[in-house]
Amino acid sequence: MIKKGIILAGGMGTRMSPLTKAVNKQLLPIYDKPLIFYPLSILMLAKIKDILIIVNKGQLDQYKKLIPNGNKLGIKITYIEQDKPRGLPDAFVLGEKFIGKNNVAMILGDNFFYGQNLTAKLLDCAKIKSGAKVLLHSVQTPELFGVAKVNKNNKIVQLKEKPKKFISNNAITGLYFFDNKVVQYSKKLKPSKRGEVEIIDLLLKYKKNNKLSADFIGRGGAWLDTGSINDYYKTIAFVQAVENRQGFKIACIEEIALNNKWIGKKEINKSIKFYGICNYSKYLENLI
Known part of the structure; x- marks a missing residue:
């Protein structure tokens, strides 16, 4: 079982500016809870108890006021400050000491997941011994996402970032499960034209070795990226509707x-x- 998890809660949140000029995006509310509770809950549902949260430089105190160390949750929380965003795989370079010789899961701090069979799926994904696994979700606008084409064994046969031609409508969500090779692979990545190392390049290294597989959130499940204003408010409305109708809390x-x-x-x-x-x-x- 994967015992280590990383939440990437840095970034500038420019798509939500000016809201994010003074407050980190992951500390904004999704209905009655801060956004950071949602990705944290996903790792906890996967029975991951040792969690690293990567935050922007200067914002550590805000997080520690909310979730000091994980003691009251029976888990361990460590923080690392990031001086500037260098791309998603940089999390594994920053977190090398934290990861040690373990396998690791990573979730983006602005991703929201919900589904009836989600816990069972997460526990299954966390059993990964070697290779990498991504969670996919069907979308209507695949050209806006990194997408994956899979074969009948759920092995990924093609990956493309924001494809102009249709490949598949399976978007790669912001939840990943990796073996320990992720650290050395991430260290070897070269920055793209936008000056950051890319998660798609990391996944391609696993694909090249035939070690990249997928699972699906499936119909009835929900995946939302709360990084834009529209999607942020859609997520709030979704959580409010579910909680008020069913009487239990998400996250x-x-x-x-x-x-x-x-x-x-x-x-x-x-x-x-x-x-x-x-x-x-x-x-x-x-x-x-």
């Missing part, structure tokens, strides 16, 4: 920790005290 990190038996009633009470009088605390009270 309640304390509930996930409780269900995983990482924490008990004592830690839930500490969280209630930490959050103060609010609807989120009332929900936590109902859990115990």
Whole structure:
């Protein structure tokens, strides 16, 4: 099982400016919770307890006020500050010491996932021993994404970033599972024309060795990239609708920790005290 996870919560958030000039995008609210809770919940659902969060230089204190070290969740959280964005694979270079000899999952801090069978899928993906695995989701506008064409064994046979000609409508989401070779592969990547190392080039290294496979979120599941204003508000509306209709919370990190038996009633009470009088605390009270 993958035991290490990385959340990439840096970046400039320029698509959401001026909202992101003073506050990091991942600290903005998605309905009643900060955005960072959503990718964190995904790693926790995959039973990953050792998590590195990569943040922009100067924004560390804001994150530590919200999630100091993971103690109240029964997990370990480490932070690294990034002086400037150098591309997604740079996370594995920055996190080399954190990763050590382990396999690792990485999720982008602005990605939202939801689905009935998602937990089972995440646990299955986290079993990866060698190679790399990506999660794909069908989209109507594949030309806006990195896309993958797969064969009947779910091996990826073709990858293309924002293809002008139709290859497939399977977009590569911002959730990846890698073996330990990801560190040495990432170190060898050369920056693209835009001056950053590209995740597609990293995935191509695995594909070249026939070690890149895929899984699908599937119909009934949802994947949203909250990096633009329109998608950000679509995600808020989605979470609000589901939570108000069904009565449970998406990405309640304390509930996930409780269900995983990482924490008990004592830690839930500490969280209630930490959050103060609010609807989120009332929900936590109902859990115990």
